[in-house]
């Protein structure tokens with residue numbers, strides 16, 4: 003029986019055919035277009051239908067089987083699994099799917115509610131509710147209320163050397179909305195491609211694709227995005243995470259920053275600087291300023307409360323080059339009516355009274371001790387690994403020796419009740435990178451770090 007599957011791939015895309023096929027099938031499963039139990043064509047049949055080599059389909063099927071989307075039963079073919087992976091069907095832009103019940107969850111982007119300054123938030127929110135006038139309950143300006151844009155422009159200059167004015171700050175529903183607005187605005191400017199870092203965020207790549215922009219992966223090395231490669235792509239816009247590259251944790255070198263800024267000038271282009279965890283810096287050396295500081299006319303700086311507070315607030319901001327602001331404001335006003343005023347007022351109050359600074363000082367020292375504990379635990383239990391990204395943020399990246407079976411290690415850790423992600427998940431089909439683990443510590447208790455890494459170490463030793 004020749005089963006048919008209506009799926010398409012783009013041969014001209016920079017994304018590999020395997021990844022495209024994988025994403026397409028995954029999307030159909032998640033959207034319930036393909037129902038649990040549905041039988042898929044054989045790899046030979048699908049390869050023939052799509053004019054692809056069979057190995058492309060085999061690889062895509064195998065990956066989807068490993069991720070729990072498909073089942074293969076000898077003699078009866080490949081089917082959509084009856085029990086989807088937990089959380090499938092509710093993919094968010096950047097946050098991980100709900101976890102199976104495990105003792106230690108090392109995924110990045112897990113909110114730690116116990117760090118949320120409930121008392122401070124409550125007192126700011128109460129104060130706002132007690133004092134708010136009519137303007138507080140009316141439609142807000144789409145770019146945000148003046149009180150918060152004032153606070154943000156001062157704060158960003160003070161903390162991240164961002165050069166901006168309140169009039170050019172836009173409050174958004176997290177970076178997700180900021181990115182969507184940027185993608186729409188770029189299309190108005192005739193820009194239909196956006197370079198992204200590889201490795202990087204796969205869900206972010208899909209998100210960009212869905213806005214109608216073609217994401218073009220560009221490699222990252224120990225100094226950050228490889229600007230020479232970027233220049234070769236011919237694109238005019240790029241999205242980077244220079245402070246703490248996601249996921250490798252690399253901080254972009256000063257030389258690369260200069261090259262990047264020069265590139266933007268040469269191609270008359272735009273740089274989106276995603277500073278998602280820019281507030282957390284643990285090194286003794288001063289934190290390098292934001293790239294935006296080097297060219298406020300070409301760099302769009304983006305920040306968020308998702309790491310500083312919690313992602314559930316859905317609050318972020320963009321510092322926008324003056325000549326791009328009117329277009330973005332127009333695009334925004336066609337899409338929504340602005341962000342929740344009361345939340346904006348409460349956050350402005352939290353900033354104004356110094357409570358945010360106090361909170362940051364408190365959690366920064368907590369995260370610093372976790373980062374140090376993670377580095378110590380890796381030295382002890384995974385001595386073959388080489389760490390990067392420990393100087394900042396809420397996760398580190400452990401590079402493993404060539405030849406390590408990363409998928410088997412992740413599975414071995416899971417059997418020991420540790421949920422950790424491997425580096426391959428953050429690749430888009432370019433050359434396979436070195437095996438690696440992404441070690442998030444934002445939500446782990448200090449005491450759990452050594453135990454979790456010891457379990458990973460056991461799983462690693464078992465593989466050798």
Ligand SMILES: Cc1ncc(COP(=O)(O)O)c(C=O)c1O
Pocket residue numbers: 095096097111175176177178179203243248276278305306307308309313317318
């Ligand atoms: C690379 C990266 N950018 C941005 C964000 C924040 O996105 P949002 O503000 O939409 O929660 C995250 C997750 O917190 C992230 O991992």
